Amino acid sequence: MYNKELKQTQISQTAIFTTGSMRASKILPSFILVLTVFFSDYFFNYGKDIRLFFLKTSQPITEIPVAIENVYDRLVFFFSSQNQLFNEINNLNKEIEKLNFEILKMKGLENENIELSELMNLSKREQFSFSMLGEIKSKSFFPNESLNVSTDVTKINNNMVVLNRNGMIGQIDQVLPNSVKVLPIYEKDNIVPAYFPRTGLNIILKGTGKDKLFSIENLSSGVNLKIGDEIFSSGLGGKFPKGYLIGKVKRISNNPNLKFQTVEVQSTAVFDNGSKVLFISP
Amino acid sequence: MTEFLDQKRPSFPVYITIGLTIIFFAFSEIILRNLVLSFLNIPLTLMCLIYWNMALPKSVGLTWAILCGFILDLSQNLVLGTNVMIFLVSSYLIQRYFHRLRALYRVQQSLIVAGMVFTYQLIFIISFLNFSREILLELILFTVISALIWPVIFGLLRFIRIKFTYIN
Numbered sequence: 098m099y100n101k102e103l104k105q106t107q108i109s110q111t112a113i114f115t116t117g118s119m120r121a122s123k124i125l126p127s128f129i130l131v132l133t134v135f136f137s138d139y140f141f142n143y144g145k146d147i148r149l150f151f152l153k154t155s156q157p158i159t160e161i162p163v164a165i166e167n168v169y170d171r172l173v174f175f176f177s178s179q180n181q182l183f184n185e186i187n188n189l190n191k192e193i194e195k196l197n198f199e200i201l202k203m204k205g206l207e208n209e210n211i212e213l214s215e216l217m218n219l220s221k222r223e224q225f226s227f228s229m230l231g232e233i234k235s236k237s238f239f240p241n242e243s244l245n246v247s248t249d250v251t252k253i254n255n256n257m258v259v260l261n262r263n264g265m266i267g268q269i270d271q272v273l274p275n276s277v278k279v280l281p282i283y284e285k286d287n288i289v290p291a292y293f294p295r296t297g298l299n300i301i302l303k304g305t306g307k308d309k310l311f312s313i314e315n316l317s318s319g320v321n322l323k324i325g326d327e328i329f330s331s332g333l334g335g336k337f338p339k340g341y342l343i344g345k346v347k348r349i350s351n352n353p354n355l356k357f358q359t360v361e362v363q364s365t366a367v368f369d370n371g372s373k374v375l376f377i378s379p
Numbered sequence: 380m381t382e383f384l385d386q387k388r389p390s391f392p393v394y395i396t397i398g399l400t401i402i403f404f405a406f407s408e409i410i411l412r413n414l415v416l417s418f419l420n421i422p423l424t425l426m427c428l429i430y431w432n433m434a435l436p437k438s439v440g441l442t443w444a445i446l447c448g449f450i451l452d453l454s455q456n457l458v459l460g461t462n463v464m465i466f467l468v469s470s471y472l473i474q475r476y477f478h479r480l481r482a483l484y485r486v487q488q489s490l491i492v493a494g495m496v497f498t499y500q501l502i503f504i505i506s507f508l509n510f511s512r513e514i515l516l517e518l519i520l521f522t523v524i525s526a527l528i529w530p531v532i533f534g535l536l537r538f539i540r541i542k543f544t545y546i547n
Contacts (some may be wrong), residue, residue: 124471127441131448131467135460144452144459151453158406159454305518 123207140334177232209372215262216375223338227378229253234276235370244279246374253277253349253376258337261374265330266366269376279374282343283309283364291343296321299331302343302362311344311362318358322349328362338379393438397431398446400536405447407456409448418509419500419517421525424451428466430493431482432473432538435544444470462505465499485530493526 138144175182213230220228231248246259250272259267259279268287271278282289285306292299298320302311326346332339348361404427424447448463455462463511480488484517500518504510509543 124441124467128446128464128467131445131460131463135464137459138459147459148453148456152456153408155454159409159413161410225489 100117103251110165126218141281155244193208196285212262212371212373216260216373219260219262220377223377224271225338225377225379227252227257229376231259231374233372233374240306240370242281242368244368245273245276246279246372247276248376250275250277254378256336257376257378260341260377261367261371261373263367263370265337265343266368266374268335268336277376281309281364282366283311289337290331291328292331293322294329295326299333303329307363309364309366311346311364313360313362316358316360318351318353320354320358322360324349324356332379335379337379393435396539397435398471400539401427401431401443401447402450405450408451409425412455417517418502418507418514419521421521421528422496422499424462425466425469425496425499426492426525426529426532427536428470429473430533432470434537434540436474436477439470441467441470450463455502461512465502469495469499488533489526489529492529496525497522512516 127262134144169294189198216230229252231246231250233244235245237243240357244259244267244323253269253272255269255272258267259269263280267279267284269277270280280287281304283304283306285304287304289304289311290299291293291302299318301314303314304310305312324346328345330337330339330341330343341367344362344364344366347363350359352358391435401424404423408420408423410450412425428439428447432444444466445463448461449459451457451462454461479492483491497518500521504514504518
């Protein structure tokens with residue numbers, strides 16, 4: 098309240114006592130002085146040195162906008178180039194991913210070609226009575242292992258055997274309209290005639306359906322077997338071709354009180370390997 | 380009776396405050412001129428001078444007007460005294476009629492300021508004999524801008540005057 102009154106008093110006092118007191122006589126000396134400076138500079142250029150000095154000294158101030166602009170440009174450039182680099186790196190990474198995928202595809206193709214050429218060689222070398230290539234479409238894994246293979250089903254019959262690059266792997270279970278269902282060679286109750294090259298003994302292998310295992314039927318306990326003995330297909334019966342590795346002896350249970358010994362054979366067939374198979378008739 | 384008036388001293392010398400604001404506006408004008416790169420400009424120094432002559436006619440001397448006029452002449456590479464003469468005449472006119480100007484509404488003050496800015500810019504155009512269409516457009520544009528920013532400058536300088544030159 099007091100302050101407000103104080104201000105009002107001051108304002109009114111100023112309004113009363115301060116008049117437009119500036120007289121021409123007061124400004125005249127300054128004006129004459131300035132006019133003198135003006136004409137002397139105009140005619141004799143006295144201000145040249147002062148002007149140069151001023152321009153030099155005031156340069157830091159007058160160039161502030163330029164400096165700000167430069168800093169702004171540099172910042173924009175820095176962030177834009179940084180951004181550009183990031184984008185470039187991202188694009189390159191995407192390209193690398195694409196190329197890696199292409200490499201994988203090419204590797205797959207190369208493997209397929211090798212596989213195909215091996216199978217073709219096998220077919221040529223063994224001189225099967227009939228052979229035909231098939232392409233694996235889908236695979237089912239243990240315990241119900243099977244392959245679905247597409248091929249020309251008109252030339253396929255149920256007695257054919259299936260080979261891949263690793264050897265004999267299975268036999269045909271069903272001929273479907275456009276594909277063939279293949280079961281592994283060690284499928285339960287599947288019988289494969291075989292022999293021991295070491296002893297020359299012919300045997301019958303029977304699929305157990307348990308983790309790639311065969312059992313040997315009716316093997317007398319007198320037969321000398323060792324763990325790791327290799328067993329090959331004998332070709333007897335005419336279904337399976339002769340001379341293909343079927344498996345190795347894994348376990349022998351020889352009870353002297355029994356007439357026959359129990360032998361477990363581990364199959365060497367790699368059922369789900371590769372993408373191509375060969376159907377053959379020996 | 381007037382003891383309380385004697386206690387009222389400025390917290391910061393008025394004369395220095397006026398000088399500093401005028402110099403600040405002069406350099407702002409120079410920077411703005413370098414930034415915009417046009418023939419004409421918003422005469423911030425003149426507007427600052429108008430305010431102080433109107434608000435504190437007793438305190439504002441002619442020295443600051445002369446000094447800033449010379450600074451502007453030097454920065455614009457003009458003949459020494461060009462701006463000074465305009466500033467002196469403006470100061471004289473404003474001080475002569477300051478209590479009439481004070482009583483005006485802000486809009487009316489803006490119009491007076493626009494008139495002064497227009498005349499100020501016109502003097503330069505005439506002295507350089509540069510009458511291109513762009514320059515005339517600049518003249519109108521900067522006159523309008525000056526009129527529009529006058530209330531802002533007025534408010535800012537009034538705030539500085541109250542804040543720094545009085546003890547409540």
